[in-house]
Amino acid sequence: MENSNHTICYFSDETVTLDDAAMTSLFEKSSTFNNENNIYGIFLHIAGKYLQILEGHKEVIDPLYARIREDDRHNNIYEVFNKRTEHLIFKEYNSKFSIVKSAGDLADINKYLESNRYDSRCDKLARLLTPFLMFSDI
Numbered sequence: 001m002e003n004s005n006h007t008i009c010y011f012s013d014e015t016v017t018l019d020d021a022a023m024t025s026l027f028e029k030s031s032t033f034n035n036e037n038n039i040y041g042i043f044l045h046i047a048g049k050y051l052q053i054l055e056g057h058k059e060v061i062d063p064l065y066a067r068i069r070e071d072d073r074h075n076n077i078y079e080v081f082n083k084r085t086e087h088l089i090f091k092e093y094n095s096k097f098s099i100v101k102s103a104g105d106l107a108d109i110n111k112y113l114e115s116n117r118y119d120s121r122c123d124k125l126a127r128l129l130t131p132f133l134m135f136s137d138i
């Protein structure tokens with residue numbers, strides 16, 4: 001369906017340890033592209049894993065996710081959900097795509113999700129993020 005909103009959430013394993021400059025570059029390129037294309041969500045790198053939530057128009061999200069899946073900086077992609085949605089959770093949280101850079105950022109996101117638990121995706125995401133809250137150094 002044209003212009004329908006879509007949301008994808010996955011975890012993956014890093015295949016290479018990126019140094020600070022390479023990680024900053026990945027984060028900056030991702031936010032620039034995502035913000036220019038009205039893609040909302042979060043991007044987190046923690047304990048050798050990536051977790052990403054992408055929300056936006058299906059015709060933008062699908063080709064981006066296809067590129068991401070091909071990227072050899074990660075593998076073992078585990079898809080938590082990939083579905084049509086009416087409601088863009090993260091657009092309401094932050095009008096820009098969010099890079100999670102600190103334990104405080106993550107705690108804020110978790111609080112937001114917990115306060116919206118009536119939405120089943122928020123509930124699922126809050127539960128998924130809980131183990132990561134124990135890392136104080138992101």
Ligand SMILES: Cc1cc2nc3c(=O)[nH]c(=O)nc-3n(C[C@H](O)[C@H](O)[C@H](O)COP(=O)(O)O)c2cc1C
Binds near residue numbers: 030031050067071
């Ligand atoms: C874990 C991970 C997440 C990524 N997320 C995004 C993203 O949200 N947006 C983006 O533009 N690129 C993202 N990338 C980078 C893309 O995989 C790809 O390098 C970028 O879209 C440029 O593609 P191109 O070289 O085919 O032009 C991500 C890469 C990795 C490893």
